[in-house]
Amino acid sequence: MRLKKLYLKGFKSFGRPSLIGFSDRVTAIVGPNGSGKSNIIDAIKWVFGEQSKKELRASEKFDMIFAGSENLPPAGSAYVELVFEENGEEITVARELKRTGENTYYLNGSSVRLKDIRDRFAGTGLGVDFYSIVGQGQIDRIVNASPEELRLLLEEAAGVSIYREKKKETELNLERTKANLDRVKDVLFERERQMKSLYLKAKRAERFKEYTAQLEELQKIYYGNVFKRERKKLEFYQEEEKKTNEKIKNIQKELVELETKWSTLRSEFGEMDQEIERYTKLLEDYKKRQNDLVEMKGFYSSKLADSENRYVELSTRLDELEKRREEYKKRLEEMEYIFKGVMGDYERKAKELEEFEKEKENLLSRFSEKEKEFLRVRDEISKLEKQILKLENELLRIGETLEDLEKRRKITENQILTRRRELEDKKSEFKEISKRVEELDEEERKLTEELNAVRERLEEIEGEIRRVNLEIDAKEKRLREIQFEKEMIERDMREYRGFSKAVKVVFEEKERFPGLVDVVSNLIEVDEKYSLAVSVLLGGTAQNIVVRNVDTAKAIVEFLKQNEAGRVTILPLDLIDGSFNRISGLENERGFVGYAVDLVKLPSELEVLGGFLFGNSVVVETLDDAIRMKKKYRLNTRIATLDGELISGRGAITGGREERSSNVFERRIKLKHLEQEMEETEKQIEEKRDELASLKTEQENLKNQEKLVQRELFELSRKSSSTKTVLSEILRSINQLQEEVENLEKLLVEYRAKEEGLNARREKIFEEIDELKQNRENLQKSLTEYSEELEKEKKILDELNEKIFTLRAEVGNLLETKDRYEKEMRDTGKMIERIARETEDIKLQMTSLEEEMENYRKFIREHEREIEHLKKEMDSVFEAMKLHRSGKEEKMRELQEVENRMNELKEEKERLRNHLHQIDLALQETRLKIANLLEEFSGNEEDVEELGEEQLEEVYRQIKDLENKIKYLGPVDLTAIDEYEKLREEYEEILKQKEDLEEAKRKLEEIIEKTDREAESLLFDVYQKVNESFNRFISLLFFGGEGRLNIVSEAKSILDAGFEISIRKPGRRDQKLSLLSGGEKALVGLALLFALMEIKPSPFYVLDEVDSPLDDYNAERFKRLLKENSKHTQFIVITHNKIVMEAADLLHGVTMVNGVSAIVPVEVEKILEV
Template identity: 30%
Template sequence: MFLSKLEILGFKSFANKTTINFNRGITGIVGPNGCGKTNIVDAIRWVLGEQKTTTLRMDKMENVIFNGTRQKKPMGMAEVSMTIVNDRNILPTEYSEVTITRRIFRSGESEYLLNKNICRLKDITNLFMDTGIGTNAYSVIELKMIEVILSSKTEERRRLFEEAAGVNKYKLRRRLSLKKLDEVKADLTRVNDIVSEVEKTVRSLERQAKKADQYTQIQSVLKEKEMELSEREFALFHRKKSEFKNEIAELLQSKDSIDNEIRNIELELINLRSKINEVDSELQKKRNELAKNSEELFNSQKNISVSEERLKSLKSNHTRIEQEINDFNSQLEDNQSSIDESKIEIEKLKTLLLQKENEINAFNEETEIKRNDLEFFRTELKKSNEEKFELIKLLNDKENLISNLKKEVENNQANIEKLNAKILNTTNSIAKTVGYIDNLVIEKEEAEKKLRENNLQINLREKEKAELEETISKLKSQELDKRTFIAGLKEKINFLQTLISNLEGISKGARVLLENNEWTKKNKNIFADLGDTQEQFRFALEAALKSVLNNLLIDNIEDLQNAISYLKNNDLGKASFYLLKNKNSKKSFLDSIISFSTKRKIKKISSDKNFVGWAKDFVETESKFKPFFEQILNKIAVVKNLESAISLSKMFDDFSFTTLEGDLVQSNGIVEAGSLPKEDETLFGRKQLLENLKKEFPNHEHELEKLVSEINSLELKLSEIDLRKLTEHEKLISNDIANIEKQISQLEFEKKKADEEIENAQNEIQELASKTKVIEAQLEEIDIEYQKLITTKNEIELNVQEKENHLKIFEEEFNHKTTEHNQRKIELERIKGQIINLENGINRSLQNIDTINSGVEKRKNDLIKNEEETNSILEILDETKYKLDEITLTRNKLIEEEKIISDELSKIKSEAQKFENQLNELRNQRQIVSDKIYSLELKENEINFKIENIIQHIKENYNAEIELKEFDDLDTFNFEEVAQEVQRSKEKIKNLGPVNLLAYSEYEEEKQRLEFLLKQRNDLIDSEKDLIKTINEINDTAQKLFMDTFEMIRQNFIKIFQTLFNPGDEADLMLEENVDPLEAKIEIMAKPKGKRPTTIELLSGGEKTLTATALLFAIYLVKPSPFCVLDEVDAPLDDANIDRFTKLIKEFSSNTQFIIVTHNKRTMEAAETMYGVTMQEEGISKLVGVRFEEIPEYNEPQ
């Protein structure tokens, strides 16, 4: 099998597709620095699945893609394919040629292909496992790996050996098996926990199932009794409801009858009020007619008075005219005789006339004043009468208004009384409703209090449950940790027991002597079993005592000789011994020769800051063995770290120093250091450690039992916390609260409705009272005005009477003055006439008679006119008097009619008041009936509520519909006894506590689950045993395979090392003792002739390279890799060593294909095929190849 072809595209500097064909033998790859030679090696690593970007000299994987140059763009993908010819069927596949491909894209996506089929990296890793090919195998070696292989860190070195031994697959199997074992243990722990829980659950469900059966029986009886009780209550409530409905119907009928009567009376009242209005209107009309009649009467009386006065005047004139006629006649008779006398008389008369004229003028002024006063008083009287009539009219209006307002006040007061009665009734109803509400609120508060207490209990229980669950969880976690710890402790004890029983870590010779009793019958002890130390110093003492731990203690020379003879005779190797007598003598001798200088050194070492103590002081042993430990550990100090140990060793070269991590710097210059050993790998105090662990084990088991007991106790306590009962109780209380709230809501609605009615009534009362108050205020104002008007009327009437009296006096005085004035005028005229007559009588004596006759005629005419006027006035006066009589009769008639109408109005009002009283009484009766109806409706609603509760209760509790049935025993049925039976059944159910009705099915399910889990647990236990057995088998197989391979590589390494160096040079491979070979360190010892380096790190670069090459080819002799890539490994070698190097490569090239990247010409000479790598185009690698076998032989010219 060999690498036949490598195809590179877009990988690093190989932008173009490059195919490299490899042949068997040696292939050299050459070229200047930076041309991309190592990129070929990286390509091989990368296609084999390398994941470390540092190994590929990159910071991230996408950078392996060609990044472009000035002339060429970057590529989006890199691809490498490697073809291997599988002609010896080393690879586990039927194909004779295997091609693996790896691609990566700039997006970060990558893929692997096996023979052009998509596969996983794991598939490629498994394909090359234990073949020597792989990213961690020895198929690719570069110069820096030489340092790694030869460094003090042995991990890389181990990988080479494991790859050669083919134990990787075993280690992988062991790792997977251990992982599987851990998973099985974890699963087993979980299953055990689950089984424990399920067992408890099954037991609990079994109890619950029995309780559920008991609950079902009680519930059946409860349902039967409660249905029986509910059906009869349902029927009884329906009967009561029917009775209430009948009573309500009768009351409604009665109310309708009362309403009809009220309507009839209201109609009568409306008619009466209409009549009252009509009569009142007629009365008002009569009063207006009466006022008009009074005015006509006044006018007629006034006209009569004026006419009578005029008649008096005419009568007086008539008398005067007659007198004048008589006088004229006398004058006619005496005219002649009195002419003379007349002249004398004229003189007298003239004097008298002058006097009379003066008197008349003065009298005229007085009369004019009287006339004016009379006219004024007449006008004032007329005004007063008009004012009086207006006032009477106004008084009538006020009386009507007062009457109407008083009537309105009475109506308002009646309505207020009705509304107050309604408010009183409604208030009583509200008081009852409020009482119901208060009771319900108290019930609700009590229920809410119970609910809060219940919720508090739930919260407390939930908190207690949460705390218990948290405590249980913590305890279970502790239990799991404790079980894991005990399992680990048990495993550790078994492991230590196995180590001690098998004498693991003890040298072959010592083990044989310990196991065999033929050489002695005494107890046999090795030094490792004689003492112990604290854990922190175990590694330090292990390192300090490492050289003597396998030594057997012998107390006499005879036993020592017997032991040595037994080993020699049976060819069983060698063993180390400690002779007790010698030890004691040595100890005594050493104590005697300790010098002052040594004590100073001890003092200085003890004062160092990194000094921990002297090793001998940390040993715990019997007093008889203490001297031996003191002797061995006399000059060994324990320090904190290796740096301090090395530093102190240089200063105090006759002392040895060990560290807490198990590193040792001996006084002879040997340094033992490396990784921290495992606790179980130590020999010193192993038996004591086992004993201590065995002593601790029961304590831990006891602690586990305590934890389990505490968990069981808490789980029992947790199971006793029953939240379901509290939750159901909460639900019942919540339902009660909801029902109470529903009732409260209904009652509050009714109360609100009643409050609104009261508010409306109060508003109406307030409005009526306000109106009444306004009306009463108006009445007071009107009454005041009315009284004022009465007073004014009386004053006006008194004023009118006074004015009439004054007028009468003034008229009498005026008439008297007028009469007197007329008389004076007449007398004046008479005097004038006498004078004229006397003056003219003298001149017209004869004509005077004619004049007197004419005067007589004139007077007669005046008398006729006077009589005519008198007759006319008498006629008018008679007519006016007649009219006055008619007006008086009419007035009397109107007064009578007014009284009749007023009496009729009073009668109608009285009748209306009777109807009002009847109406009020009927309304009171209707209110009583309404209250009874309301009370019955409340009872009916209560019954409906109870019926609804029964229906809801039966539906919620039994999912059934209750039907109305007829029962003959409703009146005799003992409801209380059945209710008590129901209550007793409920108490039984309550005493049962929470019941899981699904317990039957859950019990069966959990039981099946338990059986399944028990089966699973048994399977897991079997799996655990099988895995432990498999791990042991893998360990045995891998250890044997590794040790066999190691021994072969060791022999090969020694031979090849002497070939590469000189025959006398020393080299060897050593495994760390007393450690699992699969985990032990591999030490390389290389000592070229003439040199004695303490470590291989002190070798030169060329010596390191040859040593590593020797190791590599030693591995190839055991398990050759199909191909080997060497990247400038020969760089440190000189020409002589190069020849040895190439010679060795040529020897191995028959079995292994070598691909060497080199700059060395001698190495190039060894190559059969040569590839040159150049960069004709900047940044792009190009390959040029030549096979030397194809070049014709060159003959020098003769």
């Protein structure tokens, strides 16, 4: 790939479109400072997306757009286009920035993204990170770079920055991983502590759930069996109730039948006597009273039954409350007992914890003191080891230095001999070259004289050329004036200016008149010397219109009349008379010029017009001639003089001079004069041009001669300069060699002195190392003892921490248990008090019910006694009736039987009602038990295995045992199980994270190690290649010699090492850069720069005034470097050095006029001359 062209429009100082072509090898760009040369480099960077305003030397992006100048307005946009050639095909890349802020990139004419351009040129060295552009001052930075900065240059060439970035990123990830690992460890520790705290709660909750599950199962069995039995009782009582109700119903039915029968029997006694009636009525009254008493007794029995039911309910509730109170009291006693135990455990554990804390504090104090002592001893050992290492390193350096000194001493001795031989050779060479310089100076003087002579003649010719050019300009100006004046006259003639209106109107409408010829003045041709006389003779007839026939004349007259355009005289050729007579002898008179008709010229078809206009009018030379001839020949014709005087046929003389010429032929005469002058002027111009061409030819020949002499002089000057430079270099080399010999001799003395000093120092170091090692051994023993003690105490401290941690967890659990028991004891006490209040209330209700039931029983007994009394009274009445009834005994007996049967049934009914009441009480009690059982048992009774009495009692015993176990567990937090399980899962997850982080840490450490290895290998490989190339370029620039990059630091890795430049000029020892001249330093920098370029080649390189520090001698060397490398790549060099320009295949000049940069063609010879 090669850069072919650069096109700029509106970019920075390039306000006008500019095109720069590039050579395939070396292109030089020259021009004064501030002309805009560096803007060309900025343009190349800008096209490839450079964003840094510092790199582009701008304060904002719109600084890229031309800001305008005095003569040129600001540009609307900045446009830069680069044209490359690759495999015979052109590639164009461009960028445009508009003032609206629109920024567009183009690739082969198509709008693309910056990323597309970078992708297209990836790996070519082109793009945003240009390493192919070497700016001003970069050479100085390379030469004066520190060892670390040189390493960074090599790293940049090797691309190690990618590895460093990767390592940096990996190290950041490693630090984050370590931080995460530490955080995870802290979280794990906290989770372990929380798990230990929750473990006991969770276990207690698990036992609670286990006991509760067993209790529920046993309760299901027990209450299921009890439920079954109570259901059977309920069914039995319900059946018994049903049977009893059925019996009462049957009795009631029979009683109804008996009462009906009794009423019937009673009615049969309606006809009895008064006594029987009275007894009957009395019996009825007794019967009614008996029924009322029975009803009252039933009412009170019902009330009594209700009260008894309520009493049974209250009694049952009272029993339950008593039972619950006893249970709560027992639970309270148990809790108080447990609470005392918990408080005892808490106080004992708290005291034990306090003792452990004190013990830990004392142990930490002792541990801290010992640890400080341990660290102090370790630091002392570390210091001793550093001192030993330092001394051992010093020993190594001394050994290496002694070896080096011995080598150097031998080399120095050899160098002294060599330098002395070189000194003699240089002196001989100096004499020869001095003679050659004198010869070259003489040749240069002669050529200079020849060149001055040529230049003097050139100056003369340039003066003549300027003169001829001025004359040509004046002639061309006069030619243009003549041309203008001629055109004005011709226009006046075409437009008939100066003629009457009528004449102008006729000729404006000449298409109307086919026979129209012209006015008289335009048809006559006359010699200039006769023109004034002929004009006087014509007078006003000069404006007469000539036509071919009368018809045309009539048409013109009619046209003028119709349009009222004026009057005109018309001369029809078919009507006018042109005859005249000549005067005999007149032609021989002195002063006679001729007949006017003979002095004018007319077309052959207009000959009649001459005779008509002039007749025999005569033209003479003077007025005297005219008067003389008039008198002598008594002429009656007009006579005109050449000066314009006129004698009429009757003798009137007209003469004088008007301000404005009255010559009707003046225009035509002037036109003729102008044509003649034009022809003459053109001829003169051509002659001057021939003269100018001749002068320029001579000038060109002289210039060629000047160039030839100048080239010879330049070549001679270059040879002289080069020879003088060589002579100066030889002289400098002689001085340097003399100085080197002196320095080498001094150095030899220094080497010997240093060897003695180093040997003495080495012996001293051996003694110091032995002493330090002995001290280190003693301290190491103390360190081992401290380490063992610290390890033991650390073990004790760890055990103590574990105990403290466990005790803190136990104390915390005991505090929680204490709080729970206190709360439960308070709740239980409140419950006992509430039960006591409810018990008292029930007892008061039961006392009231007992009094109420006693009253009901009393009423029932009174009614029963009264019923019994009535029964006896009725029996007495019946007995009395038996006595008073006769014949009706059978009826009476039957009535008595019915009455007795009714009483039996009533008693049976009453007994059944009492039995039914007992059944109701049993049913209520059973239903209440079943209702209470439903709170304990909610399953299907069919699923419950039926147990015997002993088995059921065993189940009940197990239930009580489990209830006691549950009570002794105390308050239970069932959420502890889920919390513990969740915490355990979190712990396992965090543990897995810890393992993952440890694995990630290991892998990241491996990546860092691998990255370091790869970067070291890459940097070392590049270092070797750069060293090889650097040595080659040094040999090329210094005509031999060696150049090396040496590793100077003792770092373990080359990535941390420093580098320094070592130069050995031909036949000399290694030299530091500080001892080299400024130009030599610049050459060294260029050699290293070109060596770095070889590592990462680019299609082209731009060198911006890198040769500024070089003198002519070193510039010659740089020129060799450019020519050598231009075989393989393309160089664009911005320079002021004429020697460097010689290496260019193509030169471009940059100049600035009125603030606008422009590309101008440059002649190499002129640049070299300057």
